[in-house]
Amino acid sequence: MTSVTLYQPVGMEELQDIKASGWKAFPPHDIEQPIFRPVTNEAFAAQLAQNWNAAHTTYRRGYIVRFEVLKSFLDAYENKVSGTPGHEEYWIPPEDLSLLNAAIQGQIAVAGTFAGHDAEYRRFDETHA
Template sequence: MKTTALFRPIGPDQFEALKKLEFSQIPSHVFGQKFFYPQLHESFAKQIAKEWYLPKHGHAYVIRLEIACSYLEQFEVKRIGGPEHTEYRIPIEEKANFSRELVGKIEVIAEYQQDTIKQPFLFCRIGETTEAILSPAAGFQSHFQCLA
């Protein structure tokens, strides 16, 4: 059977639920939305974990799972940004089938804690506006310091 690796960031509650299931299936509340969004690239899942889950929960994980390619063929790959920003959208109704198609145990491949990830500081000159530097379009959060 041919398989493919998929990746997914999760928060602390999802991690605890995964432990209770002995890393053998996706917990129900990972499907807490209309779709389950496993990523095709580890780097994209890590980016989401650090930029979304970590600030929200203070702790984030990235899981890796193997799934049968024959099962995934029915779903379209969606690109939502750059070349590595690709994911599947698995409908919530498919949770049982998705878990049945997992091959082996789900692995935790990365863990992040808020106190170990430092947000970068941005420095600006006196008179420079922070709005120009810290625009949401630029993807920056409000961690900055202006020096005299």
């Protein structure tokens, strides 16, 4: 089965929920942004984590998580460009989040973090196998 690597910027609270799932699932998405929008490259995810999560969340932390999803699941969704070439994302409606979670192959891994909106990106590869 073919899979696609995706990235998602998250805050500390969401990361704790992912950890509580055994690194297997994303929690229901924020009411303010109900569409789950994983991105196709780490640099775009890092930009979002720095500009949003590390700047606007309670703990001023932004994390990048990496995960593999079955391509057959993603084929049902349009790969959208968000303004700039290379800023590609999938829009997963909230009612399909459980289907996305079921299509995740392996575990969700932490790829890096920001502490505060002006902090440098610390890249690392934290797996939970």
